[in-house]
Amino acid sequence: MKEIIIATKNAGKAKEFKSFFSAYHIEAISLSELDKDIDDIEETGTTFEENAAIKAQSIAGMMRCPVLADDSGLMIDALNGRPGVYSARYAGEQKDDQANIDKVLYELKGVGASERTARFVCVLAVAIPGEPAIFKKGSCEGTIAFSEAGENGFGYDPIFIPNGYNKTMAQLSSAEKNKISHRKNAIVQLEDWVKNQNK
């Protein structure tokens, strides 16, 4: 089976990429599965695009093969787009999903249902040694719940209610999430490139 390296150490993302790529008979390999120990890549950018490019290009340079990276996050209108690019570390360097959720719910105390609009955003960057990077962006619109619900997914999924649903992303099955997510909406735009990897 063909393989593609995904420049992520996030187990939740890796699981979703494995599922997307298996449909094309490609194995998505995350950084945690490589034989080498890869140091954490500093995400010094201020946009999803910059951070996705930093992650994809640094691993492509090291491995000398095409690499896909995902930089993603949750943008909440009532918080002026925060946590945004800082979603993983919103409550501190330890990247604690529960602490991040608690911080968002605290900051949205007193904010009414109609003001709790938000979206997940995902930017994918493909770095191919010697070629310009390819970028694709996907989003998923929704609202922030008043409390957590659900066990599936990762990150902020327990407090994000996608538009058209009355449950959180974490209450959807992974198959349901993978049909509507920001990641899915970005990856479908890479379909031609993905299919070419298998030739």
Ligand SMILES: O=c1[nH]c(=O)c2ncn([C@@H]3O[C@H](COP(=O)(O)OP(=O)(O)OP(=O)(O)O)[C@@H](O)[C@H]3O)c2[nH]1
């Ligand atoms: O509920 C969620 N469902 C999702 O589908 C999702 N996608 C992203 N996020 C949040 O945004 C951060 C990304 O930050 P990020 O792109 O820097 O990734 P990361 O640092 O976790 O891993 P890496 O890929 O950089 O190794 C993540 O940690 C999460 O907090 C999500 N939350």
Ligand SMILES: [Mg+2]
């Ligand atoms: Mg990161």
